[in-house]
Amino acid sequence: MDLSPFDDDNSVSCRLVSEIPEVCKTEDCCLGIDEAGRGPVLGPMVYGICFCPLSRKEELKDLKVADSKTLTEAERENLFEKLDEAKSYVGWALQILSPNTISTCMLRRTKYNLNALSHNTAIDLVQYALDSGVQLKEIYVDTVGPADKYEHKLSQRFPGIQVTVRPKADSLFPVVSAASICAKVARDRVVKGWNFTEDLGEVDTDYGSGYPNDPKTKAWLLKYLDPVFGYPQFVRFSWSTAQTLMDSKAVNVHWDDDEEDGEKAAQRQSNKSMLSYFSVSAGGNDQNATHQAHRFFTERRLKSLNTL
Amino acid sequence: MATKKKRTSNVDNDSWVVIAPGGTEITHFLLFSFFFLNPADAASLYMLGCGDVMLYEVKAFEDDFHSWFVGQAVQRDGRLIFVTPLDPLFLILPYLIKSGKEEKFQRVDQVVKDEEFPACSRLLSCARTLASLHHIAEEKEVESQMYHRYSQEKTMNWLKKKVERTVIALKKKNVSVGEGVKSSTYVRVKSETDNQEEDFIRYSHGLISEYITEDLSKALLTHLGLPELTSPKETEPPSKKRKLSDKPVEAGEDYTKFNSADFARKPPKKMTAAQKSLAKVDKTGMKPMSSFFSPKVKAEKK
Numbered sequence A: 001m002d003l004s005p006f007d008d009d010n011s012v013s014c015r016l017v018s019e020i021p022e023v024c025k026t027e028d029c030c031l032g033i034d035e036a037g038r039g040p041v042l043g044p045m046v047y048g049i050c051f052c053p054l055s056r057k058e059e060l061k062d063l064k065v066a067d068s069k070t071l072t073e074a075e076r077e078n079l080f081e082k083l084d085e086a087k088s089y090v091g092w093a094l095q096i097l098s099p100n101t102i103s104t105c106m107l108r109r110t111k112y113n114l115n116a117l118s119h120n121t122a123i124d125l126v127q128y129a130l131d132s133g134v135q136l137k138e139i140y141v142d143t144v145g146p147a148d149k150y151e152h153k154l155s156q157r158f159p160g161i162q163v164t165v166r167p168k169a170d171s172l173f174p175v176v177s178a179a180s181i182c183a184k185v186a187r188d189r190v191v192k193g194w195n196f197t198e199d200l201g202e203v204d205t206d207y208g209s210g211y212p213n214d215p216k217t218k219a220w221l222l223k224y225l226d227p228v229f230g231y232p233q234f235v236r237f238s239w240s241t242a243q244t245l246m247d248s249k250a251v252n253v254h255w256d257d258d259e260e261d262g263e264k265a266a267q268r269q270s271n272k273s274m275l276s277y278f279s280v281s282a283g284g285n286d287q288n289a290t291h292q293a294h295r296f297f298t299e300r301r302l303k304s305l306n307t308l
Numbered sequence B: 001m002a003t004k005k006k007r008t009s010n011v012d013n014d015s016w017v018v019i020a021p022g023g024t025e026i027t028h029f030l031l032f033s034f035f036f037l038n039p040a041d042a043a044s045l046y047m048l049g050c051g052d053v054m055l056y057e058v059k060a061f062e063d064d065f066h067s068w069f070v071g072q073a074v075q076r077d078g079r080l081i082f083v084t085p086l087d088p089l090f091l092i093l094p095y096l097i098k099s100g101k102e103e104k105f106q107r108v109d110q111v112v113k114d115e116e117f118p119a120c121s122r123l124l125s126c127a128r129t130l131a132s133l134h135h136i137a138e139e140k141e142v143e144s145q146m147y148h149r150y151s152q153e154k155t156m157n158w159l160k161k162k163v164e165r166t167v168i169a170l171k172k173k174n175v176s177v178g179e180g181v182k183s184s185t186y187v188r189v190k191s192e193t194d195n196q197e198e199d200f201i202r203y204s205h206g207l208i209s210e211y212i213t214e215d216l217s218k219a220l221l222t223h224l225g226l227p228e229l230t231s232p233k234e235t236e237p238p239s240k241k242r243k244l245s246d247k248p249v250e251a252g253e254d255y256t257k258f259n260s261a262d263f264a265r266k267p268p269k270k271m272t273a274a275q276k277s278l279a280k281v282d283k284t285g286m287k288p289m290s291s292f293f294s295p296k297v298k299a300e301k302k
Helices: A004-008 A022-026 A054-062 A074-086 A099-107 A113-129 A147-158 A174-192 A214-225 A240-249 A262-268 A297-299 B089-099 B118-125 B128-137 B152-174 B196-207 B212-221 B273-280
Strands: A014-017 A029-036 A044-054 A092-095 A136-142 A162-166 A302-306 B026-032 B044-049 B056-063 B069-070 B073-075 B081-084 B137-142 B145-150
Touching: A004 A214, A004 B196, A014 A113, A029 A054, A029 A113, A029 A174, A029 A302, A044 A113, A044 A174, A074 B152, A092 A113, A092 A174, A099 A113, A113 A136, A113 B081, A136 A147, A136 A174, A147 A162, A147 B044, A162 A214, A214 A240, A297 A302, A297 B196, B089 B128, B089 B145, B089 B152, B118 B128, B128 B137, B128 B152, B152 B196, B152 B212, B196 B212
Parallel strands: A029 A136, A136 A162
Antiparallel strands: A014 A092, A029 A044, A044 A092, A302 B056, B026 B044, B044 B056, B056 B081, B069 B073, B137 B145
16 A cells, blocks of 8 residues: 555545456446544544455455454554455555545535535545446445435435445445455554654654544643644644634634624624614714714725824 | 634734835824814824825724734734825815914914924925925915915815826726625626716715815815715615715625524513423423534633
8 A cells, every 4th residue: 555645745635546456347346435533633534445346255254354443453454465465356445534634624614524524535436436447236335424314325326336334334244344444554554654744843653542532642632732823734623622622722713704692793893783773863963973984995994093 | 602702902013014115214103183073083193204205194904803924923913004105285284274264374384283293293394295285275475485375265176186086096996986886806897887977076085085174075075066965864774765875885784693692582472382382391401403503612712
């Protein structure tokens, strides 16, 4: 697995692919989808697909690919080697969603939540397989959100393909286990060798699992909190763990789509109360009270200054 | 409920982001209030530069949610300050008008005097100030001493020229002067034809009025041959027919505040049986419906 395309620029989303086995272009295939690194506040989320001809489904089982969570890191690396050796009939593709991509998607003006991001990444990978000529007939997916809705969405998107969405699919279907191993291995390697674009000097890489409840991760987050910029791009800013720390320890930053209280916002924008339109125009004598600048200036937000 | 973010005012700035004409060397700051009619307005800031020969006005672009990255520092006020040349006659004019009431010819250095803003006498050293005084005053030379008396007629003609020149500048810069346009960056494909010239003159008059007293502004309007507009009073609901005005075009009412979190709707007095039973339900620990649609609430700092 060559991770250099991602290491070159780890601020964006990156796709890594194996060669497409010739047999997959002629025979009917099944495909498994799984992800790694959904929960951590650190590092990327990796989506993986794995595909092989339906006829050789059982051979995957013989490789003893199992649910990646039950395996140690060494075992996973080992199994990935085996998958790589089986490249005559097994193909894979990965989408590495950098933490920066996740942050910017979730925190943008029109929110793009993690489930939607996950679904779309999965769909893109399946489309990639189809575009590469893989004869897909069956898809197996570990669920994200309600299984039946996700299944419906995928079936509609890929008519003619049998879609099966199940929780714990990675322990039920070998092809999903294989996808899960690819994704997990890629994530482990990326996190281990994370290339910090920020100038942090000697970075303390002892950040633990990266999951929000890991004390090591929390300590690391506290240590690398910059009052102005927050965190390196390695951190998912959209995670509440990161947000809570930034809210309490970093400088307050106001964005123009921050929620503001109705009354306050109205006051700030000098909006008038509805009632003022109904009251008899008693207050006609306050006309000279304030000088209203010409609209040339107000439209351009230009103000006179009386002090520097 | 949405959290309230405290906006602290921008204090202790030790630097500014300024756009100024090349070679500007500011020699003096002038604090000056020439809207005598309006004491509520604080004095505005002007600058003298290049050895007092140039007068500049100072304007700041100020909008919410802006900050600067300057070199390796953050400046929290996102202000952009513009220093632009200003005709010193505008600042001298109020002094001349004041002394003009005596209808005597006087020396300008005795006219342009102000206890509150003593720096104003420096205006007379501005380039061409003395040479251009004839635009707004009658001149008399006695024993090689120049004496001046304010002339409304001359001033009106001078201001009219200013308005005309501003119209040319507005047209050149494609400034939208008509009604119903809010965005200054909005470019109309078709030029408006009806009343366009008058729109330009009124807009230009409004701009010039920023630099003269209200009385002069009204006199100038008559001098330009334009009837005064009867704009609807602010407390009255806007009439259906749109009228020309210099006021910024804005929505009169804000309906969006009713969407806010703390806009509490009073429960209706008469409820149906179903509503009554619903009202009795224990709602402790339940989130309001609206919370599911708002972004995550940030914890309050401090």
